[in-house]
Amino acid sequence: MSSHQTVNIVMIEDDEGHARLIEKNIRRAGVNNPIRHFLEGTGALQYLFDAPDGPARNGPALVLLDLNLPDMSGIDILQRMKAKDSPLKRTPVVVLTTTDDKVEIERCYDLGANVYITKPVNYETFAQAIRQLGLFLSVIQVPDPDMD
Amino acid sequence: MMTRQRRANRVIFLAVAAGFVMLAVAALAVVWTFMRSQDYAELVSHTIEVEASVADLNRLVERIEASRRGYLLEGDSRFLEVFEKTAADIPVQIDRIAGLTADNPSQMERLDHFRDLTRQYLELLRNSIVDKQAGGTGVRGASLLDEEDITVVQELRDISDAMALEERRLLVAREAEANGSVYLSTAVAIAAAILLIVVAAGTIWATRRTLRALTSIGVQLQELNDDLESAVVERTSELQRANAEIQRFAYIVSHDLRSPLVNVMGFTAELDAAIKPLNELIDKAEEVAPEIVSEETKFAVREDLPEAIGFIRTSTEKMDRLINAILRLSREGRRVLAPEAVDMNALVEGIVDSLQHRIDELGVTVETEPVPTVVSDRLAVEQIVSNLVENAIKYLKRDRPGRITIRGKKASGRVLVEVEDNGRGIDPKDHERIFDLFRRSGSQDQPGEGIGLAHVRALAYRLGGTITCESVLDQGAIFRLSLPMALAPQQGVNT
Numbered sequence: 053m054s055s056h057q058t059v060n061i062v063m064i065e066d067d068e069g070h071a072r073l074i075e076k077n078i079r080r081a082g083v084n085n086p087i088r089h090f091l092e093g094t095g096a097l098q099y100l101f102d103a104p105d106g107p108a109r110n111g112p113a114l115v116l117l118d119l120n121l122p123d124m125s126g127i128d129i130l131q132r133m134k135a136k137d138s139p140l141k142r143t144p145v146v147v148l149t150t151t152d153d154k155v156e157i158e159r160c161y162d163l164g165a166n167v168y169i170t171k172p173v174n175y176e177t178f179a180q181a182i183r184q185l186g187l188f189l190s191v192i193q194v195p196d197p198d199m200d
Numbered sequence: 201m202m203t204r205q206r207r208a209n210r211v212i213f214l215a216v217a218a219g220f221v222m223l224a225v226a227a228l229a230v231v232w233t234f235m236r237s238q239d240y241a242e243l244v245s246h247t248i249e250v251e252a253s254v255a256d257l258n259r260l261v262e263r264i265e266a267s268r269r270g271y272l273l274e275g276d277s278r279f280l281e282v283f284e285k286t287a288a289d290i291p292v293q294i295d296r297i298a299g300l301t302a303d304n305p306s307q308m309e310r311l312d313h314f315r316d317l318t319r320q321y322l323e324l325l326r327n328s329i330v331d332k333q334a335g336g337t338g339v340r341g342a343s344l345l346d347e348e349d350i351t352v353v354q355e356l357r358d359i360s361d362a363m364a365l366e367e368r369r370l371l372v373a374r375e376a377e378a379n380g381s382v383y384l385s386t387a388v389a390i391a392a393a394i395l396l397i398v399v400a401a402g403t404i405w406a407t408r409r410t411l412r413a414l415t416s417i418g419v420q421l422q423e424l425n426d427d428l429e430s431a432v433v434e435r436t437s438e439l440q441r442a443n444a445e446i447q448r449f450a451y452i453v454s455h456d457l458r459s460p461l462v463n464v465m466g467f468t469a470e471l472d473a474a475i476k477p478l479n480e481l482i483d484k485a486e487e488v489a490p491e492i493v494s495e496e497t498k499f500a501v502r503e504d505l506p507e508a509i510g511f512i513r514t515s516t517e518k519m520d521r522l523i524n525a526i527l528r529l530s531r532e533g534r535r536v537l538a539p540e541a542v543d544m545n546a547l548v549e550g551i552v553d554s555l556q557h558r559i560d561e562l563g564v565t566v567e568t569e570p571v572p573t574v575v576s577d578r579l580a581v582e583q584i585v586s587n588l589v590e591n592a593i594k595y596l597k598r599d600r601p602g603r604i605t606i607r608g609k610k611a612s613g614r615v616l617v618e619v620e621d622n623g624r625g626i627d628p629k630d631h632e633r634i635f636d637l638f639r640r641s642g643s644q645d646q647p648g649e650g651i652g653l654a655h656v657r658a659l660a661y662r663l664g665g666t667i668t669c670e671s672v673l674d675q676g677a678i679f680r681l682s683l684p685m686a687l688a689p690q691q692g693v694n695t
Contacts (some may be wrong), residue, residue, distance in 0.1 A: 067465030078469070120459070150458050175465040 081186025134164035226392035544571035564602035571608030
């Protein structure tokens with residue numbers, strides 16, 4: 053992790069239960085970074101690109117992205133973030149969703165997703181996966197956003 | 201439309217037939233006319249012949265008179281020669297005329313009269329000659345012009361004139377008759393020709409009309425055919441769309457069902473985890489201050505909570521399996537089939553090999569007979585057959601050694617694959633039901649959700665095949681998979 057600035061975790065997840073479970077398990081893995089949770093895509097995009105304390109203007113971030121959102125597809129957000137002139141094109145995106153459709157997975161990686169995780173229905177597996185993700189988050193290096 | 205056409209056809213046929221009849225009538229009329237004119241010519245020549253004969257007869261009568269007269273006047277015996285010769289010729293001539301006019305009674309009558317008169321006349325003449333020879337004058341009266349003579353001669357002339365006249369009259373009458381019939385037959389021929397022309401024109405018109413109608417019907421048929429084809433294409437694409445819609449629906453529903461399930465299971469796990477500290481708390485409280493721990497609290501934490509959580513867990517797990525099954529079915533429906541030549545013998549062998557462990561464990565005898573090669577989607581066929589064989593192994597009867605037979609044959613452009621077992625069998629009332637999703641038959645002593653056969657049937661249908669079951673309870677079962685020999689390559693129905 054960046055030495056001078058803490059990495060914000062932005063979680064875009066429309067299911068509050070899932071969000072809570074994910075947060076709990078990340079915490080259990082010992083990750084204490086601040087987590088910002090958004091229930092829908094519009095607010096999340098605004099925060100990501102325009103908010104003064106958002107990742108585009110302020111500090112490194114890591115995005116946990118669900119694909120099934122009420123107002124848009126997570127893929128739209130991924131596309132916006134990974135666009136050529138986006139300030140967030142280097143920000144790591146972890147797609148965390150229920151879909152295990154091959155085509156969908158390929159599409160996400162093609163668009164520049166860094167990790168794609170299918171939410172296991174079995175809770176034990178789910179909790180374990182999230183905890184491992186937490187461990188992963190605690191060791192990865194996240195670049196500062198492009199300020200140009 | 202059809203009856204009208206049929207009536208028109210019949211009319212055309214009748215018209216053509218009538219045309220030919222007309223043609224025959226015209227030809228007959230012409231022949232008849234020709235024959236008539238031939239007849240007429242014969243009649244004319246006949247009349248002329250009769251006239252000529254009568255004239256000859258007259259000449260003979262005159263000659264005999266002249267020769268007699270000569271003899272009477274000159275007494276030369278040469279006249280007598282001529283007389284005798286002519287007297288012999290006259291009956292011959294009369295017979296000739298009789299032969300010619302044998303068909304005419306009035307002429308015959310006249311001829312008879314003539315014959316009698318001639319005989320009488322000859323008698324008279326002979327008498328006069330005999331008288332002369334005897335030395336007399338041979339003349340009874342003052343001159344040669346004896347009254348009786350003259351009367352007879354006059355009568356003879358009258359008769360011969362009458363006969364000639366009669367022949368002429370007959371000729372005229374016959375001519376008129378012949379002309380009349382010629383006119384009639386000409387009229388018939390002309391009428392037949394006109395009718396023929398009319399019929400021909402009508403037939404040509406009707407035929408042209410029919411041909412035109414046929415052409416237009418052909419065009420219509422072509423159009424209908426095209427319409428039908430496009431309708432089939434349209435329906436097919438509609439069906440494909442509807443099918444894709446259902447698949448997508450199932451996919452979305454099962455996906456969206458999964459999401460809350462994660463919560464239910466997740467928080468159930470959280471609850472389960474929370475029981476542990478609660479239990480510890482109660483243990484501690486019992487130890488430190490037992491009076492604050494009621495039986496109710498203890499029961500709630502130690503019995504009620506774990507039980508409730510256990511039920512929630514098994515139910516959600518079951519629901520998860522069901523959702524996964526739907527998801528799998530819908531995903532299977534979305535997969536694009538890739539037809540290829542599938543060596544069914546190798547495929548069956550592979551399936552048996554993969555189940556060998558279970559087969560050995562249960563001591564089952566598996567017999568495989570040759571199965572014809574089929575062009576189809578390998579994965580789908582494999583799933584179907586393997587499902588059937590698995591079921592056969594799964595539902596054997598415990599009290600008798602298992603025996604499973606897999607065989608195949610070609611039947612009218614299709615390949616039939618049979619999986620037969622001697623297991624517990626299926627109640628006939630359940631033969632359809634077992635192919636429904638989540639439905640099972642018999643005692644529920646084996647794990648499973650009632651998905652396998654539904655999946656098998658869905659796959660069989662997608663491959664253009666059918667699957668049926670024949671079984672008697674406790675007598676084993678035969679599952680028959682019928683597949684088309686070759687599955688047509690399909691366009692993707694992905695949406």
